[in-house]
Amino acid sequence: MDYEGLLCDALNTVKREGRYRVFADLLRHRGSFPRATLHTDEGKRDIVVWCSNDYLGMGQHPVVLDAMKDALDKHGAGSGGTRNIAGTTHYHVELEKELASLHQKEAALLFTSGYNANDATLATLSKVFGDCLIISDEMNHASMIEGIRRGKGPKRVWRHNDLGHLEELLSQADPNQAKIVAFESVYSMDGDIAPIGEICDLARKYNALTYLDEVHAVGLYGRHGGGVAERDGVLDKVDIIEGTLAKGFGVMGGYIAASSVLVDVVRSYAPGFIFSTSLAPTIAAGVLASVRHLKRDNNIRGQHQERSAKLKRMLADRGLPVLMCESHIVPVMVWDPVLCKEVADELLDTYGMYVQPINYPTVPRGTERLRFTPSPYHTDEMMEALVDALDKVWTQRNLKRAA
Numbered sequence: 001m002d003y004e005g006l007l008c009d010a011l012n013t014v015k016r017e018g019r020y021r022v023f024a025d026l027l028r029h030r031g032s033f034p035r036a037t038l039h040t041d042e043g044k045r046d047i048v049v050w051c052s053n054d055y056l057g058m059g060q061h062p063v064v065l066d067a068m069k070d071a072l073d074k075h076g077a078g079s080g081g082t083r084n085i086a087g088t089t090h091y092h093v094e095l096e097k098e099l100a101s102l103h104q105k106e107a108a109l110l111f112t113s114g115y116n117a118n119d120a121t122l123a124t125l126s127k128v129f130g131d132c133l134i135i136s137d138e139m140n141h142a143s144m145i146e147g148i149r150r151g152k153g154p155k156r157v158w159r160h161n162d163l164g165h166l167e168e169l170l171s172q173a174d175p176n177q178a179k180i181v182a183f184e185s186v187y188s189m190d191g192d193i194a195p196i197g198e199i200c201d202l203a204r205k206y207n208a209l210t211y212l213d214e215v216h217a218v219g220l221y222g223r224h225g226g227g228v229a230e231r232d233g234v235l236d237k238v239d240i241i242e243g244t245l246a247k248g249f250g251v252m253g254g255y256i257a258a259s260s261v262l263v264d265v266v267r268s269y270a271p272g273f274i275f276s277t278s279l280a281p282t283i284a285a286g287v288l289a290s291v292r293h294l295k296r297d298n299n300i301r302g303q304h305q306e307r308s309a310k311l312k313r314m315l316a317d318r319g320l321p322v323l324m325c326e327s328h329i330v331p332v333m334v335w336d337p338v339l340c341k342e343v344a345d346e347l348l349d350t351y352g353m354y355v356q357p358i359n360y361p362t363v364p365r366g367t368e369r370l371r372f373t374p375s376p377y378h379t380d381e382m383m384e385a386l387v388d389a390l391d392k393v394w395t396q397r398n399l400k401r402a403a
Contacts, residue, residue, distance in 0.1 A: 018337030018340070019360055024348070026038055026354070027039070033054070033059075033375065034377055034382075036048075045352065046352065047348065048352060048382055048386075050354060052375070054250045055248050055328065056294070057376065060250075061250065067289035068283070068285055071282045075281050075282075077282065078280050079092075082275060082276060087278035089278075089281045091284035092281075095284050095288045099255050099257055102224060103257040104226075105235075109267055111276070112278075114245075114254035115142075116276065117242050117244075117256055119144075120147065120266065120271070120273050121211075121256050122134065123151040124265070125151070126148065130153075130178065131178065132153045132180060133154045133173050133174075133177055134151065134153060135157075135158055135169050135208070136155060136156070136158070137161070137194070139160045139187050139190075141215075142361075170206035170208060179203075179208035181203040181210050183211070183212060185217045188329060189358060191329030192327065193228055193327055197234040200238055210237070210240065212242065214242065217248070218243040218248050220247075220248045220301060220304060220328060224298075225291070225295055239259075239262075240257070241257045242255070248294070249287055251287045253283060253287060300376055303376035304328060304376050308328040310383065312330055314383060315330070315332060318387055319401045331369045331370070331372075332370045334357075336366075337360065337365075340370065343370065343393055344357040353389060357369075
């Protein structure tokens with residue numbers, strides 16, 4: 001068996017399809033986000049990052065850094081074990097209380113990542129409920145899809161944000177069967193937002209639980225950063241909320257918030273939680289400071305939305321194919337995987353602007369794009385330079401401009 005040859009064939013396949021991923025070797029500049037230094041074989045140079053999920057720059061906020069340094073000085077680096085074996089620090093306990101309060105739920109549970117939170121929770125609930133039907137939005141994240149798959153229960157996929165199709169699937173299900181409707185608030189590739197309240201009303205009508213992924217919304221929406229469900233005043237309608245600590249909150253980790261009984265069941269049954277070393281106390285301390293700060297600072301959320309809206313207008317004014325979605329995501333369509341990477345490479349090599357090409361399997365084939373995420377710290381000058389560069393690249397390459 002030629003193992004090495006098979007591995008090379010697998011790599012050559014993704015390279016031929018134009019979706020081979022190359023990591024950008026970066027070091028961010030503390031205090032001057034979104035600037036960073038790019039390290040390459042030819043040397044290093046300064047660039048502007050346009051695709052970070054640290055949407056509000058909280059990963060470099062003094063409140064967060066001070067909390068992490070204080071925790072490091074007082075308590076050391078690692079947690080020392082799983083949550084069950086010496087890995088539960090007071091920071092973990094306080095952070096879970098803070099997150100439960102943020103979402104107006106009885107309890108919360110920390111995970112090492114948002115991916116792990118989705119995967120472990122959905123798989124566990126599916127097995128605990130037994131023969132649980134999970135109805136999943138077709139645009140759900142890979143972590144939700146994997147959790148549903150590992151649960152090994154029945155599943156149905158409903159057309160994206162299509163309330164009529166969702167009700168059709170719910171009405172066809174056994175009224176006495178356990179059911180979970182799984183969906184997201186902000187869909188990170190197209191930037192559209194789910195009608196959360198209406199989805200929850202349908203789920204309740206047919207005796208189904210709701211599972212809402214708010215990873216691209218927590219910290220960013222709602223008066224206290226509780227996500228789109230808080231913004232829309234429907235937190236009480238959602239049964240389970242999943243979020244990340246690595247995007248709006250700027251550090252690392254994931255969590256769920258729900259009833260105390262449901263959280264306790266996941267805590268007691270999910271292998272992905274039970275057998276994982278807990279978040280380092282420095283990380284938990286940093287996130288705790290970030291959540292508390294963003295509960296109070298509603299101004300930064302307004303700045304973030306203003307930057308996103310302005311960049312979309314600037315791109316549209318040049319005839320560039322931007323999707324005018326209602327969220328903070330700024331997708332610019334390329335529709336070709338090879339061209340998408342070439343454009344991203346040119347922006348980085350010629351103009352010092354880093355944006356990652358988004359190709360299959362993250363998005364469907366033929367919908368390749370550049371995904372920009374302007375923060376409150378991207379200035380007008382940075383945005384003007386970006387739009388100028390994109391306009392030149394589109395003209396030189398004669399790329400399609402209509403979105």
